[in-house]
Amino acid sequence: ETGVTQTPRHLVMGMTNKKSLKCEQHLGHNAMYWYKQSAKKPLELMFVYNFKEQTENNSVPSRFSPECPNSSHLFLHLHTLQPEDSALYLCASSQSYQETQYFGPGTRLLVL
């Protein structure tokens, strides 16, 4: 138990669906991150929020829309995804931006 929880753990969706991934951290951290992990690829940083403000968006397609209502919660809203978006989506948090990150268990997403 790392103090970072993610729901759902597994998600199957069609290309026309809209769904959201949720991340919550109980560590009192101020920075939160979304990563995409595909098979045989390094972790890809998608978004970073620091004190609820988005500080990084690494050229992520607009079909992924993050939301950070407070320092403890982070959402990733998904709409009109493609099959190649199937991956493990990991949330992480750190005390401050770019400090040591602690990961959640991930959401395994399958887009049909």
Next chain:
Amino acid sequence: GQQLNQSPQSMFIQEGEDVSMNCTSSSIFNTWLWYKQDPGEGPVLLIALYKAGELTSNGRLTAQFGITRKDSFLNISASIPSDVGIYFCAGQDLSDDKIIFGKGTRLHILP
């Protein structure tokens, strides 16, 4: 661009053997982190290193921050079945403070 090379990509060892893996970077890092990821789970932090030359242990795991600040290694002694998984290194680049991850070393243990 920033590059982090982790090797080996995968390892097959006998239970009880010692394991060594390493990461090298093209630039100077001020932090090295080692994570382990079990199947279907997120990476879990094993060891964090913050000073050049630092040698830190966590049970059977030992990691070192290289003197050149461009490399780090992780050793596992007397491997056991639950050591199976993917080990990732991560480093924080001194020039821009960005943390980047290696591609991982997949450890397999033969019975």
